[in-house]
Amino acid sequence: MSDQKKSKIEARSPRGLADRDAAELAATGRMLDVIRSVYELYGFEALETPAIEYTDALGKFLPDQDRPNEGVFSFQDDDEQWLSLRYDLTAPLARYVAQNFDRLPKPFRSYRFGNVYRNEKPGPGRFRQFMQFDADTVGAASPAADAEICMMAADTLEKLGIPRGDYVIKINSRKVLDGVMKAIGLEGDENAGRRLTVLRAIDKMDRLGPEGVRQLLGPGRKDDSGDFTKGAGLADDAVATILSFTLGGQYKDGEPRFGLFELLGRSNVGAEGAEELLEIEDLVRDAGFGPERIRIDPSIVRGLEYYTGPVFEADLTFETKDEKGHPVRFGSVGGGGRYDGLIGRFRSDNTPATGFSIGVSRLYAALKLVGSPVVSAAARLGPVVVLALDRDHIADYQRMVAALRNAGVSAELYLGSSGMKAQMKYADKRNSPAVVIQGSDERAKGEVQIKDLIEGARASAAISTNEEWKSARPAQFSAPESELVEHIKALLARQG
RNA sequence: GCCGCCAUAGCUCAGUUGGUUAGAGCACCAGAUUGUGGAUCUGGGGGUCCCCCGUUCAAGUCGGGGUGGCGGUACCA
Numbered sequence: 395m396s397d398q399k400k401s402k403i404e405a406r407s408p409r410g411l412a413d414r415d416a417a418e419l420a421a422t423g424r425m426l427d428v429i430r431s432v433y434e435l436y437g438f439e440a441l442e443t444p445a446i447e448y449t450d451a452l453g454k455f456l457p458d459q460d461r462p463n464e465g466v467f468s469f470q471d472d473d474e475q476w477l478s479l480r481y482d483l484t485a486p487l488a489r490y491v492a493q494n495f496d497r498l499p500k501p502f503r504s505y506r507f508g509n510v511y512r513n514e515k516p517g518p519g520r521f522r523q524f525m526q527f528d529a530d531t532v533g534a535a536s537p538a539a540d541a542e543i544c545m546m547a548a549d550t551l552e553k554l555g556i557p558r559g560d561y562v563i564k565i566n567s568r569k570v571l572d573g574v575m576k577a578i579g580l581e582g583d584e585n586a587g588r589r590l591t592v593l594r595a596i597d598k599m600d601r602l603g604p605e606g607v608r609q610l611l612g613p614g615r616k617d618d619s620g621d622f623t624k625g626a627g628l629a630d631d632a633v634a635t636i637l638s639f640t641l642g643g644q645y646k647d648g649e650p651r652f653g654l655f656e657l658l659g660r661s662n663v664g665a666e667g668a669e670e671l672l673e674i675e676d677l678v679r680d681a682g683f684g685p686e687r688i689r690i691d692p693s694i695v696r697g698l699e700y701y702t703g704p705v706f707e708a709d710l711t712f713e714t715k716d717e718k719g720h721p722v723r724f725g726s727v728g729g730g731g732r733y734d735g736l737i738g739r740f741r742s743d744n745t746p747a748t749g750f751s752i753g754v755s756r757l758y759a760a761l762k763l764v765g766s767p768v769v770s771a772a773a774r775l776g777p778v779v780v781l782a783l784d785r786d787h788i789a790d791y792q793r794m795v796a797a798l799r800n801a802g803v804s805a806e807l808y809l810g811s812s813g814m815k816a817q818m819k820y821a822d823k824r825n826s827p828a829v830v831i832q833g834s835d836e837r838a839k840g841e842v843q844i845k846d847l848i849e850g851a852r853a854s855a856a857i858s859t860n861e862e863w864k865s866a867r868p869a870q871f872s873a874p875e876s877e878l879v880e881h882i883k884a885l886l887a888r889q890g
Numbered sequence: 891g892c893c894g895c896c897a898u899a900g901c902u903c904a905g906u907u908g909g910u911u912a913g914a915g916c917a918c919c920a921g922a923u924u925g926u927g928g929a930u931c932u933g934g935g936g937g938u939c940c941c942c943c944g945u946u947c948a949a950g951u952c953g954g955g956g957u958g959g960c961g962g963u964a965c966c967a
Contacts, residue, residue, distance in 0.1 A: 409958090453967055465966065481967065514966065515891090594965090621893055621963050699967050783925070814925055822927045833925055847927070854928040864923070 410516030411523050421769040422525075422758060425554065426507060428768055429527050429752065432550045433505040436542065438529050441504040443486040445511070449476035451489045451740075453699070467513050479511035483528040484700075484733065484749060491532050491747075492740030500533035507754065519756050528730075530749030532737065537670050540565075540704045540732060541677035543750045547708050547728060548687045550752070555766030560712045561727075564691035567671050568701050568731070571596070573664010574639050578632040591626040596640055597695035600725065604641060608633055640693040670704060696729050705731035706750060714763045724760045728752040775889075776824035777804040778882060781817045783833045794830055794842070794878055801879045803886065821847060828885055830878065842878055845870040848889050 407413065414422070430440075449468055467479040480486050483506050491502060507527040516522055529546065531539045544563045551561045571593065575581065580589050595610035602610070609615035611633045614625035628636075671690055678688045696705040708728035730750030738744035761769045778798055780791045791807050798805035808817045821829045831843035846869040853868035873881045 485967080512966075517961090520966095617893090617963050623964070697967060781926090815923090815927080816919090818927045820927095829926085831926075835925085843926090845926075850927070858929065860923075860928095860930070863928070864926080867926070868928095870926080 408522075410521050412521060417773050418758075420774050422754070424768050425754065425758060425761065426527065428553050429507070429550055429754075430505070432546060432553050433529050436529075436546045438503045438505040441487070441490070441506050442508065443480075443483075443490055443506065445479055445509065446477050447480055447486055447489065449478040452478055452480065452485045465512055465514050467511050481512050482510055483508065483526050483751065484530070484736065487528070487530055487532070487749075488733075488736040488747070489740065491745065492737050495741065495745075498532075501539070502532040503530070504532075505529040519759055521755060524756075525754035527752040527754050528749055530747060532747040533745055534748070535734070535746035537673040537704070538677055540670075540706075540748050541674045541681075543730060543748055544674070544688050544706055545678055545681055545683055547706065547730075547750050547752075548683060551708060551727075554757070554761060555768050556710065556761070556764060559686055560764070561708060561710050562686065563688040564694045564707045564709060565671065565674060565688065565704055566690065566692055566694035566696075567667035567704050569663050569667025569703055570671065570692070571667075571695065573661040573667060574636060576661035576664060578628070578635050580632075588626050588628075591624075592628070592636065593695050595626060596636065596693055599640055599693040604637060607640075608637060611636060667703065674704060696731055700733045700736050701731040702734040703732035704748070705729070708750075708752070710760055712764070724756070724763075726753075727757040727760060773825055775804075776821075776826045777806045778828050778830065779817070779821040779824065779826045780805065780807050780830040781814060781821075781832075782808045783814060783817075783831070784837075787832075787837065790832070790837070794832075794875070797879050798882060801883065803879070803882055827889055828882060830882075832875070836872065836875075840875050841872045842875050843870060843872050844878070844881055844885065846885055846889070 449466070452466070466481055468476055469478075471477050487504065487506065491498060505528060507525060509523050510526050511523050513522060529543065531543065544565060548561070548563050552558060575585075575589050575592065580592065592611060595607050598610065599607050602615075606615055610623065610625045611628050612625050612630075613627065614623055616622045675688075675690060691707075694705055694707050696707060706729060707726050709726055710724040713723055728751055730748070732746070732748040734744060734746040737747060758769060780795050780798075782788060782791055788807070795805045795807045808820060810817070810820065812820075818829065826847055828847055829845050831845065832841075836842055845867075849869035853866070854863065857863045857866060857868070871881075
């Protein structure tokens with residue numbers, strides 16, 4: 395006995411992977427429909443690529459020697475080539491565009507959604523499989539393409555039920571960041587490591603605040619758990635320059651508040667990036683998007699690898715409480731930017747591209763918290779359940795089910811082996827609108843009992859004793875079997 | 891990866907200085923009601939007290955190691 399028990403497999407899902415039930419699938423489906431409709435309104439067309447790609451096509455993350463890369467699920471094909479599950483939707487798009495370059499219209503504007511996979515430590519709202527929804531314009535170098543992406547992101551969030559003011563699309567530029575680095579003397583290959591450290595420090599501004607970032611730019615920082623993070627080791631004046639840039643660089647419309655150009659004047663790339671940023675800002679302002687929706691924020695860094703120009707981040711700015719009453723800030727629910735070098739990895743000539751990616755799973759959780767109707771609509775009704783009371787007359791019940799189905803009404807015969815009470819409970823759990831009851835009494839009279847479960851549940855609130863409950867038989871009526879379909883249809887219409 | 895906290899029924903948790911057969915609420919199943927969801931009452935099923943080793947007459951409880959979870963931090967294309 396105990397041996398048998400021990401040999402049973404424990405039913406469990408792998409870490410960071412989750413099942414999704416009917417209610418969540420329906421809500422997610424509505425959410426995807428909204429996003430899709432906005433993207434199509436902006437003129438993007440659908441595309442799907444596989445979940446598996448050749449590892450070298452995904453980026454620079456090749457399995458070194460015999461060890462597949464960390465963070466990426468990888469395995470070898472039977473011809474020994476390395477394959478990987480995609481970890482975003484941008485790298486596969488670059489591969490697709492390069493592979494089909496000659497027949498695609500340029501600029502090529504596409505949207506894609508699907509699951510992506512990252513083999514890293516899961517956490518609250520962080521999974522190893524999650525859904526992204528991307529839109530990209532490939533083959534357009536103009537800042538107008540970047541501006542359009544930002545406006546579309548803002549429109550999408552509002553269409554999903556996030557009020558204006560509860561989100562902001564922040565934009566920055568990798569070129570500007572490079573210019574700032576140059577201004578403090580961090581140029582050349584020998585400083586690549588320190589530049590990375592500086593960027594990571596800036597990226598933590600929202601979480602650690604100016605003082606934490608100051609420590610990370612200088613000698614280093616010891617966190618609450620006692621762990622020490624080595625800093626960039628910059629001199630005090632360099633730290634001050636970066637902090638004043640990221641903090642004080644809150645631009646007024648069209649005009650940086652402090653001497654951005656003065657600072658960046660020392661580098662062409664920085665000035666160029668600033669020009670682009672300000673052009674994007676002009677474009678979105680002209681289109682009616684104010685700074686409460688889209689604004690420049692010099693502390694945005696985003697991914698460190700393939701972005702070459704403007705970068706975007708969609709942040710939720712409101713605070714809510716979780717189930718335990720702790721304040722929760724959602725922060726980033728999407729991001730993107732310009733990646734002019736990615737397609738060039740496959741081709742001799744380069745192709746500019748810009749895009750944006752929504753973290754669907756994370757945004758879904760946020761929409762639940764703000765009570766967006768897109769995800770909080772009432773649960774879908776289940777089928778009308780025809781009870782199986784008399785096992786010798788299954789064919790009769792099946793005929794009723796078929797009649798309902800022919801009339802376009804979702805219906806099913808109870809297929810289990812339990813008694814009547816359990817069948818009622820089953821219908822209740824399925825969220826059925828109604829049950830159809832025919833025992834020997836009804837059959838003798840050629841009738842059926844129809845019970846409205848929604849109305850019945852409402853009526854039960856006023857009934858306290860069991861006797862009352864039994865005798866009242868709330869929301870139940872009998873009808874000739876020949877009129878079953880029309881009565882059910884009328885009942886469904888009443889329920890709305 | 892690093893630091894800290896935690897692990898008892900499907901869920902939330904009690905469990906005394908180590909001491910008989912490990913409990914509660916909720917959930918689930920059944921009966922009260924020849925044939926009716928809810929409420930109430932009664933009963934029932936369900937446990938490797940995370941795993942292994944050790945200390946002890948005796949371990950859910952103490953010690954060591956492992957695994958898993960949570961929080962922070964690092965990384966995050």
